[in-house]
Amino acid sequence: MKSKIVYSHNDYWCKHQIYDAIAYGCDMVEADIIYMNNKIILSHSWRPFSFMCYGNLEDNYLKPLSQYCKDNPDKTMWMYVEFKDSNKHIIELLHKLFKQYQTKNLRYTVSALGSKWYQKKRYEMAMKFYKKYKDEFSLLWKETELEQQYQVISVDLYPESIWHF
Secondary structure, three states: OOEEEEEEEOHHHOOOOOHHHHHOOOOEEEEEEEEEOOEEEEEOOOHHHHHHEEEEHHHHHHHHHHHHHHHOOOOOEEEEEEEOOOOOHHHHHHHHHHHHOOOOOEEEEEEOOOOOHHHHHHHHHHHHHHHHHHHHHOOEEHHHHHHHHEEEEEEEOOOOOOOOO
16 A cells, blocks of 8 residues: 655645645645746746746745754655746756755655647656756656655645735
């Protein structure tokens, strides 16, 4: 029987990102990412829709998640990053951030949808990142390696209103 991983799907819509997910028993949080102005931004939409951004990956996820893992060394947490952009700068910046916030009990998984024509470039970018840094971070590709090893359960945490931003 596979171990379970419960993950918060798009919890950046919530007022208390990460902490709501942890309070509900999630082991993994998801961040859809794009590159903008030398930062990795949280957004479910590609860059032309930049008005639909929810902060940045470092401040909203990696800093607090890394600290949570340091404060709770017996708890393994997963950071799931889904590429929504194919900007070439995203690879090195994401590598820098993963390295900076790496802790013993924080695991990383990545992916990008690739079945539609407009998703192929971001899928290729995510795969390039995955192949380049797989060993350094013990990365797992979510839809194959992670889901072969674990039973992954997605939970949507809806805020009182997604218009609270």
